[in-house]
Amino acid sequence: MSNQFAPYLTNLTNKLKTVIPTNPLSPSTNYGSYTGTSGTFDSFSQLSGAIPRILSYLFAILIVILVILLFVNYFITPIFKLHAGAPGKILIPGFDDGKLFWSSSTPGQILNSNLPISAQCHGYTLLVDIFIQNPLQFSQQPRILLTRGATMKQTPSGDTLLGILDNYNLAVALLPDTTDLIVSVLNKDNNMENVVLSNIPVQEPFRLGITVMENALEVYLNGHLMKTRSFQTVPKSVLGDIYPLSGIQANMAKLRNLKIWNRILSTGEIRYATPALSTATQMGAGPIPGSSMCATS
Numbered sequence: 001m002s003n004q005f006a007p008y009l010t011n012l013t014n015k016l017k018t019v020i021p022t023n024p025l026s027p028s029t030n031y032g033s034y035t036g037t038s039g040t041f042d043s044f045s046q047l048s049g050a051i052p053r054i055l056s057y058l059f060a061i062l063i064v065i066l067v068i069l070l071f072v073n074y075f076i077t078p079i080f081k082l083h084a085g086a087p088g089k090i091l092i093p094g095f096d097d098g099k100l101f102w103s104s105s106t107p108g109q110i111l112n113s114n115l116p117i118s119a120q121c122h123g124y125t126l127l128v129d130i131f132i133q134n135p136l137q138f139s140q141q142p143r144i145l146l147t148r149g150a151t152m153k154q155t156p157s158g159d160t161l162l163g164i165l166d167n168y169n170l171a172v173a174l175l176p177d178t179t180d181l182i183v184s185v186l187n188k189d190n191n192m193e194n195v196v197l198s199n200i201p202v203q204e205p206f207r208l209g210i211t212v213m214e215n216a217l218e219v220y221l222n223g224h225l226m227k228t229r230s231f232q233t234v235p236k237s238v239l240g241d242i243y244p245l246s247g248i249q250a251n252m253a254k255l256r257n258l259k260i261w262n263r264i265l266s267t268g269e270i271r272y273a274t275p276a277l278s279t280a281t282q283m284g285a286g287p288i289p290g291s292s293m294c295a296t297s
Contacts (some may be wrong), residue, residue: 085272107244125265129278133256144172149240170237223271254283
C-alpha cells in the first residue's frame, strides 16, 4: 500500500518545495505570489507600493474633514478658539497675544518701550496676581501697588492719589488704613476716575483684572467683573513706564504674572487667561509680620 502512494507523496513534496523555501529567513528568498483556494498573496514590492496610496487617501480625507470643520467654525458655530476663554471647543496653542512680565523674576520697572501698549493710554487689558502680605502697614496716603506713567510729588498732600501723584495713566493702591483697593485712571481734565473694591482678600493670592476703555473702566477680581465706571471724559494722554510698589511699601504685598494685551478682552478671556493664578508659595509670600511700620509719606 505504501509503495502505491509513494509517487504521489514524492510529487506533492516537490510542489511544496517550490512554494515554501527551505530557509524562509534567508534575505535572498523570493516569495513571489501564490494563488490558491484562500486567495492571492501580493509580494512585498506590491505592498510597499500601496502604502503611499493609502497615506495619500488618508491625507485627502483629513483635508476634507478640516475644510468641513472650518466651514462650521466660521458660518455655523465656533469650534476652534485662539485664546483661552474665547468661544469654541478646541484651543489652538501659539496664538496668545498677551505679553507676560514678572513670571520668574522680582517685579521691577518695565520701560514703556517694552510694553505692548506703548502708544496706548486706553483700549487695553491688564491682569496681575497680588498677595497682600501685611495690610497693617498703614499710611496717611494711598499705598501704591502699581502705577503706569506716574510722576510722584515732591511733597505729598492730602489722602487721595492726586495727593501723591502729579500725573498717571493708571494707578492701583490700597486706601489708607483699610483693605479697600482703588483702581484709578486720570482723565484729560485731570480728574480721577476711580473704582474701589472693598475688603479685598488678605493673605490669599487673587488676580486683579483691569480693562481701560476710551469711555469706561472695568475691574475684575479672580475673573469676575466687580465694577464698571463710565468716564466723565476720555483718559488723559499719558504714556510711561510701569512701576510696582517700592520702598517701605515693598513689604506690604507681592506681585506676580503681570500680563498685558493691547486690546479689550472678553469676560471669558479674562476668566480663563493663562498662566493660572499663582500660589502663595510661588509668590514667596509669608505670614503677617509680628510688627508693622507706619509710612509717613
